[in-house]
Amino acid sequence: MTGSAARIPEPAAAPRSGARLLVSTLERLGVEVVFGYPGGAIMPVYDALAGSALRHILVRHEQAAAFAADAYARRSGKVGVCLATSGPGATNLITGIANAMMDSVPIVCITGNVAQGVMGTDAFQEIDILGVTLPIVKHSILVRDPADIPAAVEEAFHIAASGRPGPVLIDLPKDVQVGQTTEDFGFPYPNTVATIDHDAIAAAAQAIRAARRPLIYVGGGVKIGRATEQVRAFADATGIPSVATLNALGTIPTDAPGFQGMLGMHGTRAANEAVQETDLLIVFGARFDDRATGKLAEFAPHARVIHFDIDASEIGKLRETWIPVAGELAPGVEALTAHLAGRTLTIDPWMIHCAVRVQRTAFRYDDAPGEGVFAPALLKAVSEAAGDSFVAACDVGQHQMWAAQHCRFSKPEAHITSGGLGAMGFGLPAGIGAKLADPDATVVVIAGDGGFMMNVQELATLRRYGVAVKILLLDNSSLGLVRQWQELFFAGNYSEIDLSDNPDFVRVAEAFGIEAFRISRREEVQAGIARLLAADGPCLAHVIIDPRENVWPLVPPGKNNAEMMEGA
Amino acid sequence: MSTQTLHLNIDRADGSLQRLIGLVERRGFHIDGMTLRDEGHGRRVELAVRGRDDGRCPHTLGRQIDKLFGVTRITPPAAAFHPEVAA
Numbered sequence: 001m002t003g004s005a006a007r008i009p010e011p012a013a014a015p016r017s018g019a020r021l022l023v024s025t026l027e028r029l030g031v032e033v034v035f036g037y038p039g040g041a042i043m044p045v046y047d048a049l050a051g052s053a054l055r056h057i058l059v060r061h062e063q064a065a066a067f068a069a070d071a072y073a074r075r076s077g078k079v080g081v082c083l084a085t086s087g088p089g090a091t092n093l094i095t096g097i098a099n100a101m102m103d104s105v106p107i108v109c110i111t112g113n114v115a116q117g118v119m120g121t122d123a124f125q126e127i128d129i130l131g132v133t134l135p136i137v138k139h140s141i142l143v144r145d146p147a148d149i150p151a152a153v154e155e156a157f158h159i160a161a162s163g164r165p166g167p168v169l170i171d172l173p174k175d176v177q178v179g180q181t182t183e184d185f186g187f188p189y190p191n192t193v194a195t196i197d198h199d200a201i202a203a204a205a206q207a208i209r210a211a212r213r214p215l216i217y218v219g220g221g222v223k224i225g226r227a228t229e230q231v232r233a234f235a236d237a238t239g240i241p242s243v244a245t246l247n248a249l250g251t252i253p254t255d256a257p258g259f260q261g262m263l264g265m266h267g268t269r270a271a272n273e274a275v276q277e278t279d280l281l282i283v284f285g286a287r288f289d290d291r292a293t294g295k296l297a298e299f300a301p302h303a304r305v306i307h308f309d310i311d312a313s314e315i316g317k318l319r320e321t322w323i324p325v326a327g328e329l330a331p332g333v334e335a336l337t338a339h340l341a342g343r344t345l346t347i348d349p350w351m352i353h354c355a356v357r358v359q360r361t362a363f364r365y366d367d368a369p370g371e372g373v374f375a376p377a378l379l380k381a382v383s384e385a386a387g388d389s390f391v392a393a394c395d396v397g398q399h400q401m402w403a404a405q406h407c408r409f410s411k412p413e414a415h416i417t418s419g420g421l422g423a424m425g426f427g428l429p430a431g432i433g434a435k436l437a438d439p440d441a442t443v444v445v446i447a448g449d450g451g452f453m454m455n456v457q458e459l460a461t462l463r464r465y466g467v468a469v470k471i472l473l474l475d476n477s478s479l480g481l482v483r484q485w486q487e488l489f490f491a492g493n494y495s496e497i498d499l500s501d502n503p504d505f506v507r508v509a510e511a512f513g514i515e516a517f518r519i520s521r522r523e524e525v526q527a528g529i530a531r532l533l534a535a536d537g538p539c540l541a542h543v544i545i546d547p548r549e550n551v552w553p554l555v556p557p558g559k560n561n562a563e564m565m566e567g568a
Numbered sequence: 569m570s571t572q573t574l575h576l577n578i579d580r581a582d583g584s585l586q587r588l589i590g591l592v593e594r595r596g597f598h599i600d601g602m603t604l605r606d607e608g609h610g611r612r613v614e615l616a617v618r619g620r621d622d623g624r625c626p627h628t629l630g631r632q633i634d635k636l637f638g639v640t641r642i643t644p645p646a647a648a649f650h651p652e653v654a655a
Binding site: 135313 | 587
């Protein structure tokens with residue numbers, strides 16, 4: 001156990017089971033929604049759920065529970081919670097846990113396990129889920145005594161949400177769930193007071209004043225650290241151009257002056273060239289992911305690096321850092337802005353250079369190839385039609401990159417995507433989690449036909465709870481991104497990417513009781529978007545797109561970000 | 569790459585030792601030696617580690633270990649490792 005908070009005694013309680021104590025602890029922590037799927041080793045907890053204040057969302061596969069909890073956390077700012085039984089229930093959570101780990105999302109996963117007396121005997125549905133998940137959790141706890149449940153749960157929530165967030169697993173053997181205890185105490189964790197390295201920030205300010213081509217590199221840590229306002233204020237006050245990672249899109253609004261777009265493999269030419277030209281990279285909450293940097297040795301070759309991050313182990317991990325600033329982002333960036341207040345930076349030529357390039361290299365939609373639906377234009381139109389209430393829950397593939405490139409994001413919470421893990425199947429359950437977290441949002445699931453089929457069963461969850469998610473299913477009857485790479489880097493040897501025997505997705509949705517329709521031609525797009533967004537409940541638009549369409553630009557693997565390929 | 573020795577305290581929670589060893593190996597370090605002894609409340613561990621290639625930074629590994637719960641480096645984080653000659 002960590003933390004040194006004092007135990008606060010509460011009035012003596014009547015004996016109750018560990019399962020009921022778990023539920024009451026979750027209630028006390030303010031949990032409202034739990035995603036899960038019952039089974040043998042978690043049945044006492046499900047018994048205790050009945051009549052509780054918790055709203056349980058019964059998904060149709062545990063992976064969807066973890067994904068939905070992840071998106072719920074991203075959209076609500078709270079800790080997401082999912083429940084599963086032992087063995088296969090627990091192992092089905094794994095992709096979702098890994099996703100939360102890679103994208104630093106606070107979720108608590110509670111698994112049942114066999115009773116301690118039979119642990120280690122290969123009992124029915126016994127899995128060492130604590131051992132299995134060790135590399136993909138921020139922390140994990142095997143509770144061996146019902147009296148330890150409140151402390152374990154509160155510790156799990158604290159660890160999941162504090163510092164750099166991440167998933168925490170709580171494994172509850174069945175005897176712990178049914179065991180009786182009178183224990184019931186609070187274990188408050190004090191809020192930590194952010195410390196700021198004033199010397200480092202002063203040095204950073206001095207370096208920025210001396211730079212001629214500074215560039216802000218925004219990562220997902222800004223959103224997670226609730227430092228969006230501070231980073232926007234810094235960018236506005238200094239006029240320094242900015243680029244964003246996939247997970248940071250929306251932190252700087254898409255149409256903000258100085259914003260160059262997403263950097264990296266499918267980034268904009270403006271963003272990638274700015275990175276290659278900058279003399280000072282000001283990194284806020286990013287980890288130099290290889291999809292962002294391309295060939296690391298040639299990334300930002302003329303730049304020295306100032307790196308703000310709450311996770312000190314990310315500073316200097318992949319790129320030498322000139323001025324490290326470890327700690328909370330919001331106060332750190334605010335202090336940096338204050339240091340520069342009233343100082344004029346001599347970067348006008350650089351700002352103009354970047355602004356001109358953004359204009360010159362902007363995506364065009366008036367010369368779309370072919371006659372069919374042009375997915376980039378469709379995605380741009382959907383995001384603009386939905387306006388500031390737009391929230392994209394993206395799956396993984398070409399459509400994910402098109403959404404990143406072409407959708408308008410006014411806030412970082414509007415873009416929910418599986419960035420680090422790249423987990424196909426994320427989109428639909430993520431949409432469910434996001435909509436339940438924010439019922440007023442216009443949540444649009446953006447999926448391809450490959451990923452959609454990986455969690456298609458969650459249409460039943462949509463139907464059961466009437467979750468008014470809008471699904472934009474871009475169907476190219478293939479695994480498009482794999483096909484694109486086979487075309488470009490494997491001499492057109494198309495291997496196992498054909499999905500032309502997909503089911504009729506409109507009929508599939510209708511079979512689940514979901515309104516659905518098809519968009520096949522370019523002239524149907526505007527009316528189709530209007531119908532999708534106007535639907536009262538869940539609705540699916542099945543959009544036929546050209547299977548030969550590729551995502552451009554593209555930085556080939558092993559190349560630096562300046563070596564972008566452009567489409568024909 | 570030379571072997572360096574980490575001096576650590578770990579608690580008795582399930583998975584603590586496995587978590588530590590897994591992290592070291594997953595982050596690209598060989599474990600060349602290990603001693604563990606009981607110290608009442610917890611356990612004292614000495615790990616002799618060596619990077620698989622020159623790209624593995626012991627200082628970064630130290631910071632990653634600092635993020636584990638239930639594991640404490642005896643040396644302060646800033647001090648990172650005590651370089652020692654391989655046995």
